[in-house]
Amino acid sequence: MPPLNADRAVLIAAREVLLRDPRATMAAVAEEAGMGVAGLYRRYANKQALLRAVAADNYRRYIAFAEAALSDTDDPWHAFTGFLSQVLDDGLPRLTLALRGEVDLDQGLLDLDKLAVDTTNRLLRGARGSGILRPDVTRADIVVILEQIGRIDVGDDVRSASLRRRYLSLVCDGLRAEAASRRLPGPPPHEAELIGRWSGEISSVS
Amino acid sequence: MPPLNADRAVLIAAREVLLRDPRATMAAVAEEAGMGVAGLYRRYANKQALLRAVAADNYRRYIAFAEAALSDTDDPWHAFTGFLSQVLDDGLPRLTLALRGEVDLDQGLLDLDKLAVDTTNRLLRGARGSGILRPDVTRADIVVILEQIGRIDVGDDVRSASLRRRYLSLVCDGLRAEAASRRLPGPPPHEAELIGRWSGEISSVS
Incomplete structure (x- = not known):
């Protein structure tokens, strides 16, 4: 091999x-x-070296999905929601949550984190620019939403994945500008809240 | 006293x-x-007796919110979303999750559970009847949604409550019939999945 x-x-x-x-x-x-x-x-x-390799792999998978979505310029909304679906189906938020507090970020991971953040922001700009994504949703909101849905687990992998798609579909309907009945209340999460909570690793799903 | x-x-x-x-x-x-x-x-x-009293109190608070919402017949949608907001603000799903697997349900709790289920179903019928709630959302969906949002915790109680309201607002927009871009994919959770996962107590947020 x-x-x-x-x-x-x-x-x-x-x-x-x-x-x-x-x-x-x-x-x-x-x-x-x-x-x-x-x-x-x-x-x-050592185990830390293995954890870093797994975290780096998670970032690279995330970035690959985001870049594929960015290259779909015909339908930015379909590309954006398809990206969220792929990230969830691939278990990226679940792994990020599982590794929370276990990985010491090195420069390589910090560079991947920055790339993941930048790519996500470009995707959000595209979805906002198309007028379909509601303007009051931030990148930090997407992090929290992916985490909420990623946690769904009813003990059976196939059923859990099916339920994650169900609630992603519901949330995506709520994410559309035309669905917004009012501006979302309260400020979105601050970076410090995300980092403070997840010791930085959460940005692999951001 | x-x-x-x-x-x-x-x-x-x-x-x-x-x-x-x-x-x-x-x-x-x-x-x-x-x-x-x-x-x-x-x-x-003993501790089990205390846990049962706390669980019963959780059910009674939930049922009281639901009954108050049912009595607001002028605006069933406002009543329904206000009910979800009160349940989250009061920490009912968080307590249910915390007690998961810890409480042996006795007949008193089973009776409260049935009352909670019935009251929620009446609320859902009202919200559906008004034409505002999308028809493909079930009571089991509401259980899972409240759990997803109830889990949000950034370490600060005030900020966590504010973020929970933010994501409830987003999800409520997605719950509206006019926001539905397509039928929600996959079947909703079955009762057995909810019970299997939470050993029955989850129904205190159903």
């Missing part, structure tokens, strides 16, 4: 294990990946 | 303590209530 595919398999295994238990051991990740613990330590010097 | 007020003070103290930590001891509740542990045990024979 070429090295890249093996790396990918390890990251996928780590992601699955960490979603179930963010405090899982390197041994548990190695077992899920079907490799020895020593082999896992050859790739990642 | 007349006995009723003292009972009320104990329930309020228990509610506060259990919201912070559902596994809090009787001693912690007694301390918050400013009474001795022996005094608390004279009122409630």
Whole structure:
């Protein structure tokens, strides 16, 4: 197997294990990946290095969805809501919540975070510019909305994903400018509230 | 102090303590209530008896809000959304989530549960009958929505309450029939999914 595919398999295994238990051991990740613990330590010097790799992978998946949506210039609203749906289907907010407080952000992750924020802001500008997204919704609102819906879990993965799509559909209807019965009350979340709460990692879903 | 007020003070103290930590001891509740542990045990024979009293109080508050909303026949939509707002402001879904799996439902609680379900269904019929609530939203949806929004917590009670009102306002816009861009995808939650997940107590916010 070429090295890249093996790396990918390890990251996928780590992601699955960490979603179930963010405090899982390197041994548990190695077992899920079907490799020895020593082999896992050859790739990642310690658990923090593995967590950072999983977090970076989460950012890259998020950014890839956002960039694909940005390239759909025909229908910015469809692109925007499709992006939210992909992010939820891929479990990105769930992983971010699971890793909350567990990852020490290094410069590489901070750079990815900035890129994720910038890409999201470009998407929001497109959706606002098309006149369909209500103007009083901010990027921080999207972070909180994805978290709210991402948490839905009825114990069965297929049903949970189906329910997440149901409530995303409801919220997307509420996000449209023509649905706004009044300006949303109260200020949106401040960056400090998001960071204070999630120790920075939440921005992987921002 | 007349006995009723003292009972009320104990329930309020228990509610506060259990919201912070559902596994809090009787001693912690007694301390918050400013009474001795022996005094608390004279009122409630054990922690389960106290938990049931707190859960019953939660149901009664919920039902009182729902009945007040039902009596507002002039504007069923305002009554319905105002009811959701009161339930969230009063912390009812948060307490239900905190007590999840901790309370053994007795007949008294089951009767209150049935009353809560019936009252909510009457409210939904009113909101649907007025043509404003989209027809594809069920009582189980309302349970899940209240839980999603009730979980929002940024560490500061005033800000958290403000953010909950913000997202309730957004969701209420999406709940309106005229906002529906398409039928909500996937079936709503089944009763069994709600009960399986929350061991029955969730119905205190249904």
